Amino acid sequence: MHRRELTVRTSGRGFLELTKEVASVVHDSGLADGLCNVFVPHTSASLLAGENWDSSVRRDLEAFMSRLVQDGDPRYEHDTEGPDDMPAHIRTMLTHSSIVIPVAAGELQLGTWQGIYLWEHRTTPHERRVLLTLW
Amino acid sequence: MHRRELTVRTSGRGFLELTKEVASVVHDSGLADGLCNVFVPHTSASLLAGENWDSSVRRDLEAFMSRLVQDGDPRYEHDTEGPDDMPAHIRTMLTHSSIVIPVAAGELQLGTWQGIYLWEHRTTPHERRVLLTLW
Amino acid sequence: MHRRELTVRTSGRGFLELTKEVASVVHDSGLADGLCNVFVPHTSASLLAGENWDSSVRRDLEAFMSRLVQDGDPRYEHDTEGPDDMPAHIRTMLTHSSIVIPVAAGELQLGTWQGIYLWEHRTTPHERRVLLTLW
Numbered sequence: 001m002h003r004r005e006l007t008v009r010t011s012g013r014g015f016l017e018l019t020k021e022v023a024s025v026v027h028d029s030g031l032a033d034g035l036c037n038v039f040v041p042h043t044s045a046s047l048l049a050g051e052n053w054d055s056s057v058r059r060d061l062e063a064f065m066s067r068l069v070q071d072g073d074p075r076y077e078h079d080t081e082g083p084d085d086m087p088a089h090i091r092t093m094l095t096h097s098s099i100v101i102p103v104a105a106g107e108l109q110l111g112t113w114q115g116i117y118l119w120e121h122r123t124t125p126h127e128r129r130v131l132l133t134l135w
Numbered sequence: 136m137h138r139r140e141l142t143v144r145t146s147g148r149g150f151l152e153l154t155k156e157v158a159s160v161v162h163d164s165g166l167a168d169g170l171c172n173v174f175v176p177h178t179s180a181s182l183l184a185g186e187n188w189d190s191s192v193r194r195d196l197e198a199f200m201s202r203l204v205q206d207g208d209p210r211y212e213h214d215t216e217g218p219d220d221m222p223a224h225i226r227t228m229l230t231h232s233s234i235v236i237p238v239a240a241g242e243l244q245l246g247t248w249q250g251i252y253l254w255e256h257r258t259t260p261h262e263r264r265v266l267l268t269l270w
Numbered sequence: 271m272h273r274r275e276l277t278v279r280t281s282g283r284g285f286l287e288l289t290k291e292v293a294s295v296v297h298d299s300g301l302a303d304g305l306c307n308v309f310v311p312h313t314s315a316s317l318l319a320g321e322n323w324d325s326s327v328r329r330d331l332e333a334f335m336s337r338l339v340q341d342g343d344p345r346y347e348h349d350t351e352g353p354d355d356m357p358a359h360i361r362t363m364l365t366h367s368s369i370v371i372p373v374a375a376g377e378l379q380l381g382t383w384q385g386i387y388l389w390e391h392r393t394t395p396h397e398r399r400v401l402l403t404l405w
Contacts, residue, residue, distance in 0.1 A: 001169065003237065033271065035307060035403055037170060037235045041246030043186040049367040051313040051359050056348040060356050061363055063345065068203075068338075075198065078191040086195050089186050093196055097184040097249075098235045100307045100368045102273065102401045109401055111311030114367075131237045131244055133170055135270075135405075136304065138372065172305060172370045176381030178321040203338075210333065213326035221330050224321050228331055232319040232384075233370045266372045266379055268305055270405075 002029040006130040010120035013084070015048065015058045019115040022101075022132060023108050031134045032106050039098045039131040044088030044121050046095040052115025065091055071123075081122075088121035095119060103134065137164040141265040145255035148219070150183065150193045154250040157236075157267060158243050166269045167241050174233045174266040179223030179256050181230040187250025200226055206258075216257075223256035230254060238269065272299040276400040280390035283354070285318065285328045289385040292371075292402060293378050301404045302376050309368045309401040314358030314391050316365040322385025335361055341393075351392075358391035365389060373404065 004025045010016055018038075026036060040047055051057040069090045072083030079085055099116070102109040110116070118128060139160045145151055153173075161171060175182055186192040204225045207218030214220055234251070237244040245251070253263060274295045280286055288308075296306060310317055321327040339360045342353030349355055369386070372379040380386070388398060 003168065003239065033273065035405070037237065039235065039237055039244070041244060041249055043184070043192075043246065043249050048363055049313070050363060054348060054350070057313075057356065057359050060346050060348050061360060063347075064339070064360050067345075069199070075202075076195050077198075078189060078195050080189070086192065089192050090196060090199050093183055093185060094229060094364060096231075096366075100235055100309065100370055102307065102309055102403050104273065109309070109311060111313065111399075114311055114313050129246075133237050135170070138303065138374065172372065174370065174372055174379070176379060176384055178319070178327075178381065178384050204334070210337075211330050212333075213324055213330050215324070221327065224327050225331060225334050228318055228320060229364060231366075235370055264381075268372050270305070 002134040004132045008118060008128050009125060010128055011125050013120055013123045014062060015117040015119055017052060017115050017117050022116055025132050026103055026108055026134060027106060029134050031103055034103045034135050036101045036103055037098060037133045038116060041129055041131060043092055045128050046092040046097060046119050047099050048095060048117040048119050049099055049114055050117060051113050053113045084123045091121040137269040139267045143253060143263050145261050145263055147260050148255055148258045149197060150252040150254055152187060152250050152252050157251055160267050161238055161243055161269060162241060164269050166238055169238045169270050171236045171238055172233060172268045173251060176264055176266060178227055180263050181227040181232060181254050182234050183230060183252040183254050184234055184249055185252060186248050188248045219258045226256040272404040274402045278388060278398050279395060280398055281395050283390055283393045284332060285387040285389055287385050287387050288400060292386055295402050296373055296378055296404060297376060299404050301373055304373045304405050306371045306373055307368060307403045308386060311399055311401060313362055315398050316362040316367060316389050317369050318365060318387040318389050319369055319384055320387060321383050323383045354393045361391040
């Protein structure tokens with residue numbers, strides 16, 4: 001079992017692709033066949049396994065999410081850290097904190113157009129940790 | 136590999152925190168480094184890895200979900216068990232049946248404000264099983 | 271560790287139950303106790319662990335999702351492959367690319383009414399891969 005922690009700096013709300021970083025950890029580990037768990041220990045950032053060819057897809061995903069979960073909705077009771085505080089928790093709930101990806105012949109078995117993204121849901125930059133475990 | 140089944144009694148729709156129970160199973164197992172899979176074998180209850188400091192967050196998550204997935208919507212074909220029957224299946228679909236959490240030095244690697252919750256989606260109390268597997 | 275790849279042909283948007291196929295792979299593997307990761311390497315098809323008794327549940331899940339994520343919404347920037355292109359990516363984001371299911375005594379520990387489904391989000395038939403890993 002190999003473990004590795006990535007620390008990334010987000011530039012506010014949006015996607016940060018991690019596919020190369022995760023693949024690099026897989027290569028460094030020497031793992032031939034197995035699995036890789038990607039885990040985000042945050043409640044206002046999450047994971048997406050999504051289309052990584054056309055950036056318009058991510059813009060549309062973000063726009064859809066912004067319409068579904070409105071910032072500053074007066075019905076939110078929790079707004080300690082601002083109008084994007086509660087929406088960030090809801091967006092995390094609707095997406096993923098862990099994804100388990102197969103590894104074969106030393107390569108992540110993602111689809112041809114599938115990438116792994118950290119999704120920052122807060123509007124301001126944050127430092128985020130991503131915990132990778134391979135076995 | 137260690138397995139353990141928790142059985143909990145919910146008091147109707149809402150969140151039941153399992154963080155301490157899961158941590159306790161990890162401690163009892165003697166596992167130092169590895170992973171813990173949390174699995175809910177139900178289709179009207181699910182898992183959340185969410186903010187566990189301020190209870191207003193859970194009230195807002197529940198309120199958001201209630202607005203998104205309306206009870207008793209006449210467009211539902213399936214209502215055998217009442218107005219909350221189909222919404223419970225939709226809520227489960229939108230959240231999680233399994234979450235895989237890293238364990239290091241005998242501790243679940245959850246974030247500082249991150250807890251594990253069972254989310255009961257039915258309005259009446261139910262007995263729910265939670266399957267933990269550590270390796 | 272056992273790995274197996276299923277290739278299925280969908281008939282357009284909707285659910286394809288995989289419970290028997292996955293159980294069959296578990297049986298063939300000889301695994302008594304462990305876990306099974308189900309992974310979909312696509313960005314417009316995903317997984318559901320949902321009610322498998324009454325087919326009206328799946329019709330309602332599909333109808334809910336169609337109302338939530340509208341085909342042909344003019345606000346989508348990405349529509350290269352048609353009005354169901356971007357909705358398929360959003361639906362995948364809101365559901366699951368990986369699910370980890372416990373195995374005990376050679377049987378998947380799904381709930382009594384819980385089945386594993388591939389959810390095709392495109393309106394036209396597609397060939398889809400499902401990667402199973404048991405350990």
